[in-house]
Amino acid sequence: MSDSDDLPHAPGPAGGWGSLKGIAEIFGETWSTPSALAGLRKLNKPKGVMCVSCAWPKPANYSAFEFCENGAKATLWESTSDRCTPEFWDQERHSVTALREWRDHDLEMTGRLTHPLRFNHATDRYEAVGWDEALADIGTRLRAIAPDQAVFYASGHAGLEASYLYALLARAFGTNNLPQSSNMCHETTSVGLTKVIGSPVGTVVWEDLEQADAFFFFGQNPGTNSPRFLHPLKACKDRGGKIVTFNPMIEQGLVSFVDPQSPAAMLTGTATTISDQYHQLKAGGDIAAILGLCKCVVEADDAAHAAGTATVIDHAFIAQHTTGFDSFIARCSAADWAEIEQESGLTQEALRAAAQVYIEAERVIGVYGMGLTQHAHGALNIAMLVNLLLLRGNIGRPGAGCCPVRGHSNVQGQRTVGIAEKVHLIPVDRIKALFDVETPPEDGMAIVAAVEALIAGKVRAFVSLGGNLLRAVPDQKLMETAWAAQELTVMVSTKLNRSHLFPGKTAYILPCLSRMEEDRQAGGVQTITSEDSFSMINGSIGFRKPASEHLRSELAIVTGIAKAALAPSDKLKWDAWTADYGLVRDLIEQTYPDDFRDYNARMYTPGGFYRGNGAHERIWKTESGKAAFTTPGELNSLGFGDAPGRFRLMTIRSNDQFNTTIYGYSDRFHGIEGTRDVVLMNPDDIEAAGLRDGEQVRLVTDVDDGVDRQLGGLTLTAYKLPRGTIAGYYPECNVLVPLSLHDTLSGTPASKSIPVRVEAEGAGQ
Numbered sequence: 001m002s003d004s005d006d007l008p009h010a011p012g013p014a015g016g017w018g019s020l021k022g023i024a025e026i027f028g029e030t031w032s033t034p035s036a037l038a039g040l041r042k043l044n045k046p047k048g049v050m051c052v053s054c055a056w057p058k059p060a061n062y063s064a065f066e067f068c069e070n071g072a073k074a075t076l077w078e079s080t081s082d083r084c085t086p087e088f089w090d091q092e093r094h095s096v097t098a099l100r101e102w103r104d105h106d107l108e109m110t111g112r113l114t115h116p117l118r119f120n121h122a123t124d125r126y127e128a129v130g131w132d133e134a135l136a137d138i139g140t141r142l143r144a145i146a147p148d149q150a151v152f153y154a155s156g157h158a159g160l161e162a163s164y165l166y167a168l169l170a171r172a173f174g175t176n177n178l179p180q181s182s183n184m185c186h187e188t189t190s191v192g193l194t195k196v197i198g199s200p201v202g203t204v205v206w207e208d209l210e211q212a213d214a215f216f217f218f219g220q221n222p223g224t225n226s227p228r229f230l231h232p233l234k235a236c237k238d239r240g241g242k243i244v245t246f247n248p249m250i251e252q253g254l255v256s257f258v259d260p261q262s263p264a265a266m267l268t269g270t271a272t273t274i275s276d277q278y279h280q281l282k283a284g285g286d287i288a289a290i291l292g293l294c295k296c297v298v299e300a301d302d303a304a305h306a307a308g309t310a311t312v313i314d315h316a317f318i319a320q321h322t323t324g325f326d327s328f329i330a331r332c333s334a335a336d337w338a339e340i341e342q343e344s345g346l347t348q349e350a351l352r353a354a355a356q357v358y359i360e361a362e363r364v365i366g367v368y369g370m371g372l373t374q375h376a377h378g379a380l381n382i383a384m385l386v387n388l389l390l391l392r393g394n395i396g397r398p399g400a401g402c403c404p405v406r407g408h409s410n411v412q413g414q415r416t417v418g419i420a421e422k423v424h425l426i427p428v429d430r431i432k433a434l435f436d437v438e439t440p441p442e443d444g445m446a447i448v449a450a451v452e453a454l455i456a457g458k459v460r461a462f463v464s465l466g467g468n469l470l471r472a473v474p475d476q477k478l479m480e481t482a483w484a485a486q487e488l489t490v491m492v493s494t495k496l497n498r499s500h501l502f503p504g505k506t507a508y509i510l511p512c513l514s515r516m517e518e519d520r521q522a523g524g525v526q527t528i529t530s531e532d533s534f535s536m537i538n539g540s541i542g543f544r545k546p547a548s549e550h551l552r553s554e555l556a557i558v559t560g561i562a563k564a565a566l567a568p569s570d571k572l573k574w575d576a577w578t579a580d581y582g583l584v585r586d587l588i589e590q591t592y593p594d595d596f597r598d599y600n601a602r603m604y605t606p607g608g609f610y611r612g613n614g615a616h617e618r619i620w621k622t623e624s625g626k627a628a629f630t631t632p633g634e635l636n637s638l639g640f641g642d643a644p645g646r647f648r649l650m651t652i653r654s655n656d657q658f659n660t661t662i663y664g665y666s667d668r669f670h671g672i673e674g675t676r677d678v679v680l681m682n683p684d685d686i687e688a689a690g691l692r693d694g695e696q697v698r699l700v701t702d703v704d705d706g707v708d709r710q711l712g713g714l715t716l717t718a719y720k721l722p723r724g725t726i727a728g729y730y731p732e733c734n735v736l737v738p739l740s741l742h743d744t745l746s747g748t749p750a751s752k753s754i755p756v757r758v759e760a761e762g763a764g765q
């Protein structure tokens, strides 16, 4: 176990008083007012509000406060009393061009958007516009554009009802161009996991967390990104279970945790040690590390066989349920330890210790996040984790499984209800029968294709249901120019962000309700639903007074655009659906009857209702009808080779951000305070490169494709990282990510291993 005490930047345990302090630092006293606390109390409970932050599931047996530090931050951030009104643009220094110099944090600090806005190129400012005028103009302009030149993007916030209608709008308009934030996130899972086990989502449910004997973490950081996960992890430790982590960085939530819901732990400061073993592998080293683990399992099985004791590998399961075993086993046996050690950065001894935990545990859950998905061979990373789990039958039985942890609160659900560019994922016959809408026969564009088309000048209109795409995508500089060249940009948003600052020739910002707010329509107050990481569907009822009387719900905005852009049809009852979201749920149920049976009746089930998952029952919806072992070709997930002076840059999240929303500058779990403009690097690497801790440096992308990608003004910071692996913050580092470097199977950008050089500021210019 690596000791966190010798970190150059030493943080305290996750949870505990630090999490309360973290909230108070951003929101001052306001966070603990009765009305704010009343809101937080409703989070993630039946007939309450499903948190707007991440997709971590909501337990059926909830506690009084079923939220975490980051859920509280996200909730309070949207509940701010600050408003970005049309008068904001009257100030002389608030031209769009001037605002491009602002930081992401400061843009969102202007508060909630209150009015629909249209960009005025003459004044370089947005100005208020009426809804009817805005929607009519958007409709007219969309109709003037060929359907395949329009793109309908969704970030994973909007509920299932609005998302279903958004996908319908795009298809009725004539395109499958429906990229989504998951294309930059867990698309590797959607494609890679489907390939090997026939499921685009994880196989684990809440009860499995309660029964697992061991959790193996690969590149997921629960302390920051899904803090409520720390409770079942602590419970696992309390019942004698083991946790083994593979991560280039020390993540505090995986080291120790003080349960903020336990008065005794809070008063005594008693922290639970989370990881029994913490393996700081090289970025991109997971394929080799997992191969090493599998090699140990195979050796142990051989030894057991020779000794006549119980086998280690679950041969009965493998014979009945899998393909590709022999080839994979041969690869494990042939694998050379020197190569495994070189590629993973871990010793044989360390890998043997981890394998021993795996072998001794009856039920194992493999957890992963962006550390596996965001690589050029991200899908192979996932296939390797599945190999490891399959060896001992750890998928599709209680207490075991594969657990990708999703990002946005409804990112998984949006895909379930049709936000997908691939036609084969869409029940085209049912869409035709229900709405008389023909799904266009060609696949549409996901993010990489859409950005390529944008940069090539082939996209003329872009509608964004949430998100901050310009800031989240690779090759951000190229995108900014391309984005502003479009005929029409429409952003449905709650707050100002950088994507608004590169308006198309005609540009609108349409402000929407947040999920915390009461959504009152002609049929009364509406419920929206979302799907969490465990495929559970939950209803959510907003209760706060909307931030402005001019806001509309996301669903109402989608139907407003649809009415303006599409020819009227008896089968497209946009007004009736807006009046009563229950009717939309009926349509979803008719479109996806297996997933959404008795939808309206079951949506308040405590903990949500389960949409079901074949792989959970060992039904494998793969080509062969079985789960597939994958024999790896390459031993790292980089997609590029090592070279002198070349580092692997991971773009990381701080504890004080939600994606491009930056709450503040205190990344207390990483021990970085007051700035995000840093590069974290191993002290020996700093010395070997002839640089100094604290010096100003610049990162230069080391890809020879004619594009100059640089980011300067960064403070070099000595940090406990493996040699050759460095880290900088997302989204600041997005200018460095080449669009061409993405998972070869799914297109997910390789944001966790970008080849870069580190140069002293001023050198070589």
Ligand SMILES: Nc1nc2c(c(=O)[nH]1)N[C@H]1C(S)=C(S)[C@@H](COP(=O)(O)OP(=O)(O)OC[C@H]3O[C@@H](n4cnc5c(=O)[nH]c(N)nc54)[C@H](O)[C@@H]3O)O[C@H]1N2
Pocket (backbone or CB within 6 Å): 053, 054, 070, 185, 186, 218, 219, 220, 221, 222, 224, 225, 226, 246, 247, 248, 249, 251, 282, 283, 284, 285, 286, 368, 369, 370, 371, 372, 405, 406, 407, 408, 650, 651, 652, 653, 654, 655, 657, 658, 659, 660, 752
């Ligand atoms: N507070 C907060 N919560 C969030 C978000 C947020 O920004 N802030 N974002 C939401 C979203 S959209 C998502 S997708 C999730 C993201 O949540 P995570 O999946 O946890 O994503 P990251 O923090 O980007 O990266 C996870 C970990 O991967 C490690 N890592 C990097 N490279 C490698 C590697 O090559 N191998 C291994 N084994 N590990 C590696 C990093 O050190 C990091 O600890 O969180 C969601 N929740």
Ligand SMILES: Nc1nc2c(c(=O)[nH]1)N[C@H]1C(S)=C(S)[C@@H](COP(=O)(O)OP(=O)(O)OC[C@H]3O[C@@H](n4cnc5c(=O)[nH]c(N)nc54)[C@H](O)[C@@H]3O)O[C@H]1N2
Pocket (backbone or CB within 6 Å): 052, 108, 155, 156, 157, 158, 181, 182, 184, 185, 186, 370, 374, 407, 408, 465, 466, 467, 468, 469, 472, 473, 492, 493, 494, 495, 496, 497, 512, 513, 514, 515, 554, 651, 652, 658, 659, 660, 661, 730, 731, 733, 734, 737, 751
């Ligand atoms: N280098 C690098 N790049 C990455 C990543 C990385 O790890 N490294 N991570 C990737 C990942 S995992 C993801 S998911 C993407 C995220 O990409 P996006 O989903 O596009 O970005 P967000 O930052 O989540 O979007 C924030 C904006 O959403 C709007 N918003 C907030 N709440 C709501 C709401 O309820 N409704 C609506 N309509 N709008 C709302 C606000 O205006 C806010 O400014 O970024 C990806 N990009």
Ligand SMILES: [Mo]
Pocket (backbone or CB within 6 Å): 181, 182, 184, 185, 186, 406, 407, 408
């Ligand atoms: Mo994400």
